[in-house]
Amino acid sequence: MTDERIKQVSALRRAMIxxxxxxxxxxxxxxxxxxxxAGDSGMFSPEGIRNWTVVSAQFAIIAVGACLLMIAGxxxxxxxxxxxxxxxxxxxxxxxxGWPVWAAILAAFAICLALGWVNxxxxxKTGLPSFIVTLAFLxxxxxxxxxxxxxxxxxxxxxxxxxxxxxxxxxFLFGGVVLKDxxxxxxxxxxxxxxxxxxxxxQPVVEGVPMLVIWALLLVxxxxxxxxRTKFGNWIFxxxxxxxxxxxxxxxxARVKVTMFMFTAFCACVFATCQVxxxxxxxxxxxxxxxxxxxxxxxxxxxxxxxxxxxVIGAALxxxxxxVVQQGLFFSGAESSLFRVFLxxxxxxxxxxxxxxxxxxxxER
Amino acid sequence: xxxxxxELKNIQKHFGPVIALAGVSFEVKxxxxxxxxxxxxxxxxxxxxxxxxxxxxSSGEILIDGKPVTFDSPRDAMGAGIATVYQDLAxxxxxxxxxxxxxxxxxxxxxxxxxxxxxDKANKVTLEEMASMGIHLRGAEQAVGTLSGGxxxxxxxxxxxxxxxxxxxxxxxxxxxGVRQTSNVLATIDKVRKRGIGVVxxxxxxxxxxxxxxxxxxxNRGKTLGTALRGEIKPExxxxxxxxGKELAELEGSLGGTI
Numbered sequence: 001m002t003d004e005r006i007k008q009v010s011a012l013r014r015a016m017i018x019x020x021x022x023x024x025x026x027x028x029x030x031x032x033x034x035x036x037x038a039g040d041s042g043m044f045s046p047e048g049i050r051n052w053t054v055v056s057a058q059f060a061i062i063a064v065g066a067c068l069l070m071i072a073g074x075x076x077x078x079x080x081x082x083x084x085x086x087x088x089x090x091x092x093x094x095x096x097x098g099w100p101v102w103a104a105i106l107a108a109f110a111i112c113l114a115l116g117w118v119n120x121x122x123x124x125k126t127g128l129p130s131f132i133v134t135l136a137f138l139x140x141x142x143x144x145x146x147x148x149x150x151x152x153x154x155x156x157x158x159x160x161x162x163x164x165x166x167x168x169x170x171x172f173l174f175g176g177v178v179l180k181d182x183x184x185x186x187x188x189x190x191x192x193x194x195x196x197x198x199x200x201x202x203q204p205v206v207e208g209v210p211m212l213v214i215w216a217l218l219l220v221x222x223x224x225x226x227x228x229r230t231k232f233g234n235w236i237f238x239x240x241x242x243x244x245x246x247x248x249x250x251x252x253x254a255r256v257k258v259t260m261f262m263f264t265a266f267c268a269c270v271f272a273t274c275q276v277x278x279x280x281x282x283x284x285x286x287x288x289x290x291x292x293x294x295x296x297x298x299x300x301x302x303x304x305x306x307x308x309x310x311x312v313i314g315a316a317l318x319x320x321x322x323x324v325v326q327q328g329l330f331f332s333g334a335e336s337s338l339f340r341v342f343l344x345x346x347x348x349x350x351x352x353x354x355x356x357x358x359x360x361x362x363x364e365r
Numbered sequence: 366x367x368x369x370x371x372e373l374k375n376i377q378k379h380f381g382p383v384i385a386l387a388g389v390s391f392e393v394k395x396x397x398x399x400x401x402x403x404x405x406x407x408x409x410x411x412x413x414x415x416x417x418x419x420x421x422x423s424s425g426e427i428l429i430d431g432k433p434v435t436f437d438s439p440r441d442a443m444g445a446g447i448a449t450v451y452q453d454l455a456x457x458x459x460x461x462x463x464x465x466x467x468x469x470x471x472x473x474x475x476x477x478x479x480x481x482x483x484x485d486k487a488n489k490v491t492l493e494e495m496a497s498m499g500i501h502l503r504g505a506e507q508a509v510g511t512l513s514g515g516x517x518x519x520x521x522x523x524x525x526x527x528x529x530x531x532x533x534x535x536x537x538x539x540x541x542x543g544v545r546q547t548s549n550v551l552a553t554i555d556k557v558r559k560r561g562i563g564v565v566x567x568x569x570x571x572x573x574x575x576x577x578x579x580x581x582x583x584x585n586r587g588k589t590l591g592t593a594l595r596g597e598i599k600p601e602x603x604x605x606x607x608x609x610g611k612e613l614a615e616l617e618g619s620l621g622g623t624i
Binding site: 225229230231233234235237238241242245246248249250251304308309358 | 439440443449451456457458459460464467468469470471473479480481482
């Protein structure tokens, strides 16, 4: 027996109504837009591509964490402060206290995971909205970061990481460049230009793929598979969709949410470590506003602010939109302050489109 | 008749000074539909929450297969084969039928060191179980939000049955449904009963109860007013018992019909 009032759904429509539809469309539009207005500005040269790829990858790393946490029904506003905090921890331990860089990085990860656990437990045990709990940590961690930095070095920037991280194996995993041979070959066959003068003459202008980009790809793939293919992923949806209904059928909602807070903190620490190794320094104001930028990527990617619905691939596309727009406006010579206007507009449009798509999928009226 | 699957004897439940249940006795046998009727505030919800492990009784005994048990959590009750389908908390609308059906008990298959949900099996079983309850879905991957209220109840019932419920408690499954949907859910109850599962059907609608019930117990002000077998009692009498008095009978007379 089929209900005659349910229309047959075409394969095309079924392929279209996915949470990522809005973000996919947005990504195509953004690329099209900048190809038209900035196509000859160098934005799509190898260097230009590396430029916005790295920026997008940075957004993607924190967006994956924010995405899974939001689907599980919670927010983490302390991500930005945690980035600053983790960076300063690495710099103080390695430069000021003389720890090997790998040990400093591992310590930063341990501290971040512990902070994520504290965030999660506070939210679970008090029943307060995660918005408030993590807002408190936004201030606590930023304050601690500045205080620690000034206490040890009397300034808010701690340099010298580059020297100590030179031959560190773990530092390479965050700040290194891979596939150099492939890119050298690209240069040989003329796909990428070579430097013609200076100390790096003869080397390709883009020497390889930064580890940051590899981390972004790995985290996106991991998050996507975890969410859509595993039991734990089903619990993430359930915890955010209706925690009480999930508990009734035996889903360990508290454990799922706390784990997601810890995963978000892990992503923040990956971001922080890559940044510290790349710049060779830590600064107390790093990561400012990153929590909101991560949430914007996730929302552009089709996730529901109230939890229970969303896509990691969508969030990654949101990160690409974010990165391409930010760098594209720079390449096209637009006033940089317009970036925020553009971003706000995209955010509103994305949310309206995604609300509509979601209604199509779920049949809400 | 066989021995009861679950038997509750003289259950009392006090919340501070409030006596919500003042000695309720109730039993369900395999393959029967035992209707628990009562007006709002009669103590139906408190009673089924006691039966499903949410509340602990202040006094009284719960026996399963003749042996006394205590439930510390809904999980304990589920482990003993008592499944409860709540009216509003049954399903998560944004998730697919399959994801809802298997929530908390996802089937997995190994892939090297990793374990993934076995969606082929999950979808197949979901469609089969729904079909056996008389609902043919377009696809198991459609969101539960696209289903009607009756179909959602059926997913929850099919889920409980598939995972081995011996006693199925249905909390007002028909109260928010239209006529067609209601008859579908009542037909589902009949199918479940025929599989030898004991059904506890909570309702305040006498006509729905009369349609499928084998036995009827009326709750009023925290007490059982008695249990009657099918054929022993008329709908009007049940209605009067539920309302606990004569006013309703008079009202009915002046309205000239049944409620």
